[in-house]
Amino acid sequence: MTDGPRYRLILFGPPGVGKGTQARLLQQRLGICSIATGDLLRDEVARKTDLGLQAARFMEAGSLVPDEVVIGMVKGRIRAQGGCGAGFILDGFPRTVAQAEALRAADIGIDLVVYLRVSEEAIIRRLTGRKICPSCGRVFHVEYAPPADGAHCDSCSAALITREDDQEATVRARLRVYEEKTAPLVRYYREQGLLATVDGMQEPEHVLQDILTVLRQTRTES
Numbered sequence: 001m002t003d004g005p006r007y008r009l010i011l012f013g014p015p016g017v018g019k020g021t022q023a024r025l026l027q028q029r030l031g032i033c034s035i036a037t038g039d040l041l042r043d044e045v046a047r048k049t050d051l052g053l054q055a056a057r058f059m060e061a062g063s064l065v066p067d068e069v070v071i072g073m074v075k076g077r078i079r080a081q082g083g084c085g086a087g088f089i090l091d092g093f094p095r096t097v098a099q100a101e102a103l104r105a106a107d108i109g110i111d112l113v114v115y116l117r118v119s120e121e122a123i124i125r126r127l128t129g130r131k132i133c134p135s136c137g138r139v140f141h142v143e144y145a146p147p148a149d150g151a152h153c154d155s156c157s158a159a160l161i162t163r164e165d166d167q168e169a170t171v172r173a174r175l176r177v178y179e180e181k182t183a184p185l186v187r188y189y190r191e192q193g194l195l196a197t198v199d200g201m202q203e204p205e206h207v208l209q210d211i212l213t214v215l216r217q218t219r220t221e222s
């Protein structure tokens with residue numbers, strides 16, 4: 001491994017697997033920066049940077065922001081002062097093989113791609129158990145954080161509801177779309193020997209330990 005950032009990671013995983021949590025834990029543990037491209041894009045647009053203004057033009061026209069613009073933002077973030085000296089973790093990008101190739105062409109090297117895998121049934125149990133309070137927004141879960149009386153908000157007593165997004169059919173459809181879209185990318189990184197699969201349904205601290213273990217292995221092998 002050459003000079004430059006010490007940890008360069010990509011985190012994949014279906015919606016609901018806790019990528020955001022892992023990105024935050026890795027950031028704390030390794031002192032690396034977490035780059036969620038959705039947030040980065042919104043931030044650059046809000047600050048009206050050159051790339052933000054370019055992106056805004058596409059968004060206003062209702063079209064996708066081109067990969068070069070997003071990659072330009074990622075590159076800027078990695079090089080920003082006091083930013084990602086120790087490394088970075090990308091969340092939300094790349095989503096396609098073309099984007100992965102574009103990253104490589106832009107000289108953004110990757111050391112490890114972590115795929116947080118979940119069983120469909122387990123993630124459905126996790127997501128469909130979520131109940132929210134329509135009045136104050138508080139979130140409950142029938143298994144992990146149940147309301148005291150099982151049906152009403154502990155804070156304001158409103159009857160809890162299941163969001164449309166958390167209905168079983170919606171969750172299944174979303175998972176399928178995710179898997180179909182991600183499969184080529186998973187294959188792409190596996191062929192390069194960069195992919196590590198981690199069981200994403202464990203407690204967050206255990207998931208983190210598994211990620212740190214594969215990271216150590218990667219670093220001793222290279």
Ligand SMILES: [Zn+2]
Pocket residue numbers: 133134135136137138153154155156157158
């Ligand atoms: Zn409430």
